[in-house]
Amino acid sequence: MLNEKEKERYNRHLILSDFGIEAQEKLKNYKVLVVGAGGLGCPTLLYLVAAGVGEIGIMDDDEIEESNLQRQILYSVDDLGKLKVEVAAEKLRKQNPYVNIKAYPVRLNNLNAIELFSVYDLIIDGSDNFSTRYLVNDACVLLNKAFVYGSIYKYEGQVSVFNSRDKYAELSATYRCLFPEPPANSSVLSCSEIGVIGVLPGIIGVFQATEAIKIITGIGQPLVNKLLLFDALTMNTSIIEVTRNDHWKNLAPQNIEEFVKMDYEVLCETKQTEARSYCAEEMLKCIHHKNEFQFLDVREINETPIINELIDLQIPLDEISKKTNLISRSKKVIVFCKSGMRSSHAIKILKNDYGFTNLYNLEGGVIAYLHLKNKHV
């Protein structure tokens, strides 16, 4: 129920046709989590707080830098060096004391995503990197939450509502329906490396707030199964139809257990992926903790030598793409062949085409392993 002060504050909504007190109360009863309090997050937050969303969570672990001030409009010179979420929360509470604002000064990770997303009704992705974007998508898919996507590049922006319901209550397209797997972060530079026109996140962030309000109140047609493209240089906008598909099913975690173990920084190649191999000596130790590993032999079926303690899963290299469902996504998987060549090729395929992040190569293959084992005997 709105009190008298709130009725006065939201008067222009209350008298608006197709909006009114019913829509305003829906806003008041909704909880929205905004991931990222940067270029997109600032305008989204300002308008959602002004609109009277009941509870708003803000998540960001960054501090305010001078170069943020060109577009991150919640912050001023006095705020330099302070945590974004703290400054944002303080200003937004003053702007609208009827909104319950929660600040989370942490970086989104697999565990807090599950914990926090469960508490909120709608997620807004205002992040600035692919690892977070895929993490947000996968968590929302597993938890059945809709999220409002916005992203920017120089003068262009994209907006959509993913993993929602269409008018027939069918699940709508997800981020992975459009972009099944991430480009390497190294091939896509961020705002800090290539620049961005300051007004652009303002426009795209306000579009995201608009979509959030439409979803919450049920007015209009939100960008469900649609991707909006915007170009600030020409003011061209176009809308692309997207349909839900399952081309990404093998690339994404199948359940929360797999999700929690997925390394999104490795997936997006933001973290060093070197040293992903086991030498023969380490391998000798692994066989004593066999239940923590899966051993994947990619040699031909009758290829020798057969090593009893390494018998676990065998898929010859040229069949690997057909049998990926047998390979564990949660355990460490040590892939081996005769010399280490075919196994490293198999890892490349599994990593690039099927999104595996838990694979290790046995250096030197069974030859090196047997050589060392015989020395120990």
Next chain:
Amino acid sequence: MKVTVKFFGMIAEAAGINSVIVNDVNDTRELVQFLETGFPKIAQQKYAIAINKKSIKGNMKLSEGDEVALLPPFAGG
């Protein structure tokens, strides 16, 4: 047969232009091969493809006058 191809974001930068008209390609596989040969930098990018403003998956037949868009994901925020 002519189709118009529009490039967005870093794809437009990789191509050096915003759009191009391509002749005599029957489907999107042929089109992608043609574009990645003509503009090799495109091959290093990941992108979604849309025909006449509908995103597609897999190989699709093209018809005279189709407008194809190459849409890369943006990370920035």
